[in-house]
Amino acid sequence: MTSPHPFASIFGILIGALIVAGGLIWVERRLLALWQDRYGPNRVGPFGLMQVTADMVKIFFKEDWVPPFADKTVFILAPAVIVVTVLLSFAMIPVAPGIVVSNLDVGLLFILAMSSLGLYSVVLAGWASDNKYSLLGALRAAAQMLSYEVFMGLSLMGVVLLAGSFNLARIVEAQRRLWFVVPQFLGFLLFLIAGMAETRRLPFDLPEAESELIAGYHAEYSGMKFGLFFVGEYLGVTLISALIALLFFGGWMGPVLPPVVWFLVKMFFFISFFILVRAALPRPRFDQLMSLGWKVMLPLALANLLVTGAVVLAEGY
């Protein structure tokens, strides 16, 4: 099953994802302001929407500086990697029935693989910057991603067991009777936390940790290279939110409204939740982060997988 208009899907999803990621700059600032009793950017254009454009123009005109001590090739390549890997993951996302770039049978596995590859961007950026803070950030990122990726994959296996497929469209179809958030509530929680850690969002932003590592792996970056890291981060948030909507909340399914709208509504709900978490929670210490990952999350994910497997076996699917 491929989509009827492949080019329309490709450009629609590519441009849509980039617009959402760019718009998130504004959305995040407005929402953070909302929860901190401020207004946020509200001057440029209606509701401050043109702030994104203003920021883009500004960042394009910034000096694009490569430090003389940096490893030039890797330094320039690293920011592209994160955007490319996340955009590749978006190729697997079915926005509505038939609107998908590539309906792979191992779609979910592909996304997990791509999010692991995205880690290279961070590690290489930290390494190529030749700066101790960047390197520390990259080290933390490597450790964090390794530990959280393990149970990120495991937490999704329950969903895969219930749907009987790695294909995202088929997983959504399997939720026609009941959203997977109900039988897989634990899996949902684990994936939510792992997703936050994967996108390096605030409670788990130890790789950049402004207050301790100045900016971690992107301390040496400026101009559009820095911008790419940001676009990559927002794309990651969008991707994880889209995945949560697809895997646990029935994707495009819902009454009355067209499927694309339902998908976007669910996705934006989780994007807002990510921002709320950023507004509310402080950053843990690194050892707390690691022990949470290995001592709590991993056993829970394994137990979830075992129980789900047993139930599926007992019901004789």
Place this chain on the structure above:
Amino acid sequence: MLAILRTLWSVFLHAFHKRVTVQYPGERSRIPPRWRGRIILSRDPDGGERCVACYLCAVACPVDCIALQSAEDETGRRYPEFFRINFSRCIFCGFCEEACPTYAIQLTPDFEMGEYDRQKLVYEKEDLLIDGTGKYPGYNYWRVAGVSIGGKDKGQAENEAPPVDVHSLLP
């Protein structure tokens, strides 16, 4: 875990709180009358300059942003020949106002002095002088001081007794 959920909820509730931001150019907060803003030089109720060019403000100024030159007119009344405040240095501490013996120099509730050219922040006497009396409406230094100037001799000031004639033998 419960604490985290409660935190999330209480932060979410802030969406319905009153904003603390004052949207400045459109909406202005009330500035108290004693606010220390743009510095002015005031005048007597009858229109003369209050400043007697005593240099106390320039001495009190911790950043040395006040420069002036004293002069004396034909009636014996002292006044500043020039009076210059460099507002790019001024820290609006108000020490000049406290030092001033004649209430001439005063700070006003105005802070909107932004300029694109730094040189424009150097205010000369004609920029500083206002036509009114500022915060002390009735006060007229030369009318209460025991100094003789043209048109007012010793003993003619308010509440001043006529000078004692030291050459007279009468008690």
